Amino acid sequence: MNTSPQRFEILLVPTHVEKPGEAHRAGDPVRSAVVEATGETGASGYPRYAGNGMEADIDPASGTVEALLVDGAELDYGLTAVAKRRD
Known part of the structure; x- marks a missing residue:
C-alpha cells in the first residue's frame, strides 16, 4: 500500500540574501498550486x-x-x- 501523500500545495516565495550562501524567505507567496501524485517517479527518485x-x-x-x-x-x-x- 502506498503511504505517500497524494496531494501537496506548492508555494513559490521570494527569497533574499543577507550573507553569501544564506537565503531567507522574504514575504508572501507570489504563486501557489495544488499538485497531485501522478504515480510516477521523477529523475530525482522521488514521487x-x-x-x-x-x-x-x-x-x-x-x-x-x-x-x-x-x-x-x-x-x-x-x-x-x-x-x-x-490531505
Whole structure:
C-alpha cells in the first residue's frame, strides 16, 4: 500500500540574501498550486506530483521539493519552493 501523500500545495516565495550562501524567505507567496501524485517517479527518485502548471518531485517524508518545473521552465532565481501536505 502506498503511504505517500497524494496531494501537496506548492508555494513559490521570494527569497533574499543577507550573507553569501544564506537565503531567507522574504514575504508572501507570489504563486501557489495544488499538485497531485501522478504515480510516477521523477529523475530525482522521488514521487512526481503535477497540477496547475507545476510539476515537482517531492520527498514525501520531509516535504522537500527536490525538482520543479513551473509552466515547463525551471524556477527563477530569487524564488524558493515550499511544499505543504494537503490531505
